[in-house]
Amino acid sequence: MFTAAAQASDEEYRLILTSEAGDHASPLGTAMRLWESLIEERSGGRMQVEVFYQSELGGQQELFDQLVRGNVDMMITWPQTSYDERVGVNYIPYLVLGWDDAIAAFAPDGWVQELMAPIYEDIGLKYIGPFPEGFGGVATQGRYATSFEEAQGLKVRSQPVFPLPQTINTMGFQAVPIDWAEVYTSLQTGVVDGDSSNVIYWDYEYFGDVLDYFVQSSHNFSSYSLLMSDKVWDGMDEEDREIVLSSAREVIDKQFAEARAEDERWIQTAQENGMEYIVPTDAEKTAWVEKVRAEVWPLIEESLGTEIMDVVRANASVPGEPPPADS
Structure with missing residues (x-):
């Protein structure tokens, strides 16, 4: 041995x-x-x-x-x-x-x-x-959204991984699942109006010439x-x-x-070079948190199982209880 x-x-x-x-x-x-x-x-x-x-x-x-x-x-x-x-x-x-x-x-x-x-x-x-x-956000060109209502009509790329497209749709955007290698062409040709769920580095460094806004929705921890x-x-x-x-x-x-x-x-860096950085108000973020957790988490439970989601619910923070750290 x-x-x-x-x-x-x-x-x-x-x-x-x-x-x-x-x-x-x-x-x-x-x-x-x-x-x-x-x-x-x-x-x-x-x-x-x-x-x-x-x-x-x-x-x-x-x-x-x-x-x-x-x-x-x-x-x-x-x-x-x-x-x-x-x-x-x-x-x-x-x-x-x-x-x-x-x-x-x-x-x-x-x-x-x-x-x-x-x-x-x-x-x-x-x-x-x-x-x-x-924390990921939603980067767009032309206009931006910080609520379900404002997001109507905005098509944004989503990673083709469950439950990210479902999350983006629930937030009010139209999710278009696209592989990373195809994102830039899709933005240039108008297939999508933006990108989602990435930290600002990716949207500024790779698509900064076509994207105008980055909304810090923080819906996912990248x-x-x-x-x-x-x-x-x-x-x-x-x-x-x-x-x-x-x-x-x-x-x-x-x-x-x-x-x-x-x-x-x-x-x-993104702000210094012309990309507008928007942080939703506490009320706007809480509205997204509550809507997504109410509508997407049950879908996740169907796929991942109750045992996993019970652990998630037992450990996940609630807005304001205590106030989450600034993201």
Whole structure:
């Protein structure tokens, strides 16, 4: 047994790490390079990681399919619900209402983490942890909306992941599910009037020349997931697993420490360069929270199950009780 373990720890790996979004210079691209460098350093070069940036290997669903099949080894991604709708825990609208709330829920020992790990295990993936970005909003051109009534007639792109399109529709917009790689063309050609559920970085940096407004609806807490194929994970010994995990933890800890400041920096940058940033009033946000929770959460319960939603309801903050942290 000792000999086998020693041989296993000498095994060489060439791992593929990718994401559907984020070029080389983006925060996501920087995080992938950090994970790569730490793994290679801590393994003494025995474990090599090849990084592919946004859509270089395919679109969002295609890449997730390849991860599940084991053709891609690692991803930092918005996971797809095509294999198990319970993955939608990551996309439950108004799950958290402010930064302090989100940090506690998505931290390594938080209640959201405890819900998610077993779900990924069932579809053959090792859930390593979250990569939080901040609170999503709705970015549009021409006009904006901070209420159900004002949103009528505005077509906005939604990630094709349940329950995000349903959330956007309930808020009053017309949701058009579109893969990330097709968003810019869709905005240019008028297929949609805007984008939704991303933090302001993506809407300003990638579509700032066609989008005029960003409404901080905060209907979702934008958090990618660090995932690894079980086909690789199950074949690793404890030493190699710890190299992957300890490297990932450093990436995650760094992102938790910097995400809020990074989001605020891009909010300021976007405003300085002509994008109008709108924060709904407390009354407007509460109206959206109550409507979405009343209409979308029951749909989520049908897919995710009562057991999961009971945990969500027991832990989710209520507007004003206490007041959520500023988001």
